[in-house]
Amino acid sequence: MPLPLSPAQTVQLAQSAYAMRLDSDLLTAVQAAGPGGEHFDIASGSRFTGVSGLSIPGGSSRTGFGYVAHGKAGTPRHGETLICVRGTEPTSVHDLMTDAHISAARSPLGLPVHEGFKNVAASIFGQVQTALRGRNPGTLHIVGHSLGGAAATILAEALIGTAGIKLYTYGAPRAGVDSHAQVVTKALGTRNVYRVYHDTDPVPMVPIFPFCHIPVGEVAYLLRGPGALVSVSAHLLDSYAKSVGQSGWTGLPVIAHRRFSxxxxxxxxxxxxxxxxxxxxxxxxxxxxxxxxxxxxxxxxxxxxxxxxxxxxxxxxxxxxxxxxxxxxxxxxxxxxxxxxxxxxxxxxxxxxxxxxxxxxxxxxxxxxxxxxxxxxxxxxxxxxxx
Structure with a gap:
């Protein structure tokens, strides 16, 4: 069974996706990924763009949303592929409009999801398919922070059946409703979903009910954020990097699902x-x-x-x-x-x-x-x- 990427690696890789918003030179992503991307040929990868905003005149824009990179020969990741999706750029009005667009739309499997996140994933999907053509990877590692985590979740759903999938999200909002969470969790497998969040990070708390996280329930890596109040700084990738440190997944605290009635x-x-x-x-x-x-x-x-x-x-x-x-x-x-x-x-x-x-x-x-x-x-x- 393929080993997952480590928490430290995935935090660095989540950060590297942001470098692709306005820069098409993948060497920028290589630098941002640092040791986290050493087993993937990011420099020879494929940058993809995505559409954020609303479907009205002047209400959307297409910018870089991340990249696809294949594992290097002679490394443990040979035959595997990495997909990194960026989150919201705070200076982008269109990205912020995407976050706020909470109407429901149909996901790739026909399930109700957040329309804004679905639109971003849909605008990326064709480019990812092109980057995968002729590769037949054994495992897809899909990484995203914030909005990127929600879009990565829907992208992972669209890629079910392509290869084994491991999904890593940090501070991600809820992508779909309960039926979506149930189906996608079953298809990916709970052990292949690494959802990490700070307990004081407000972004994973939206949208509220009836939207749900995957894996279904509260099976996730729950990290202690600063203080006892909702904390803006808890959403920072730097904060997540400090919280995970060099720990492996087994060293991070897990909150298990409890069924309430x-x-x-x-x-x-x-x-x-x-x-x-x-x-x-x-x-x-x-x-x-x-x-x-x-x-x-x-x-x-x-x-x-x-x-x-x-x-x-x-x-x-x-x-x-x-x-x-x-x-x-x-x-x-x-x-x-x-x-x-x-x-x-x-x-x-x-x-x-x-x-x-x-x-x-x-x-x-x-x-x-x-x-x-x-x-x-x-x-x-x-x-x-x-x-």
């Missing part, structure tokens, strides 16, 4: 309320509990089916309607939803609701919108400052 939601609410004592506003612990509780409540309300193919305001409207209906079902359900609302209100720094407060769909829509705006704002701050 409505039976456990009260315990999670209690944890959130306990964690919310003191400086709860923007607490990373509280935010992760909010995400879990929201998903459980919406699943219990039967709101997951039907959310998958909608983006933007429609998703928030459906989520708010589902929570409102749940609150109206019984006194116990209403109290549970009010508890959840107050956890969110405390996180946002807003005044708490009184016990027995009436929850309207309009109010819940506003609350969810505020939550999305705050998390998205953190993510944008991180993206704009990470270089």
């Amino acid at each position: 409505l039976d456990t939601v009260d315990d999670l609410l209690a944890q959130a309320q306990s964690a919310a004592v003191g400086p709860a506003m923007h607490s990373i612990v509280v935010l992760r509990l909010i995400e879990k509780i929201l998903g459980i409540l919406l699943e219990a309300a039967g709101a997951v089916t039907g959310l998958a193919l909608f983006g933007g305001a429609t998703v928030l409207d459906k989520m708010a309607a589902a929570l409102s209906s749940m609150a109206a079902a019984s006194l116990a359900a209403a109290e549970r939803v009010v508890e959840f609302v107050n956890v969110v209100m405390r996180f946002l720094g807003k005044q708490l609701l009184a016990k027995g407060a009436k929850l309207t769909a309009a109010f819940l829509r506003w609350l969810l919108s505020m939550l999305v705006t705050v998390i998205g704002g953190f993510a944008m701050q991180a993206i704009r400052s990470f270089r």
Whole structure:
């Protein structure tokens, strides 16, 4: 079985993809990759471009998005191929528009994914196919940071069946919904997906439910970020490089998947309320509990089916309607939803609701919108400052 690239190698390679945005000389990528790329012939590789932005006049641009390089003869990577995809360039309005374009589109396997990320992957795919023609690699190593990690995930999906695939992402946002995560995880194999994120990095927290990470659930390499609050600096590749150091994959902490249900939601609410004592506003612990509780409540309300193919305001409207209906079902359900609302209100720094407060769909829509705006704002701050 082919060995994976090391954490230190993949961080360096993720960084090298950014060198290709405006520079077509692959020697620049060789220098940026350093020792991480020593077994791949990057200098003789193929730079690819991608389209970011929106499909409106003047709303998009094509720039370099990374490269394909083949393993050098006489090295352990001979017969393998490397694909590196860059993330958002903070000075690019079109890249930022891609990040914000959260409507759903069909992935290569026909599953619902983030439209902006899918469009970038689709604009790259043909060039990657050309670079692979006649090579028949045994293994594809696909690496990406931030937006590049999400695009790399969809690109890996499109390349299923081409070769064995190992996917490495750092601080990547969620690429698709649960059905997408389930199918792609099964096709790639959980052990072939190396998702690394800092617990205080805001970018992996977007888009919110119903979008999901692969590998499905919380099987990932979870690194401690700075402090207990959402941290912009946690998204920096330099921060990831320091966190992984020279450790191998077995030396990094792994968070295993836990299946939560409505039976456990009260315990999670209690944890959130306990964690919310003191400086709860923007607490990373509280935010992760909010995400879990929201998903459980919406699943219990039967709101997951039907959310998958909608983006933007429609998703928030459906989520708010589902929570409102749940609150109206019984006194116990209403109290549970009010508890959840107050956890969110405390996180946002807003005044708490009184016990027995009436929850309207309009109010819940506003609350969810505020939550999305705050998390998205953190993510944008991180993206704009990470270089």
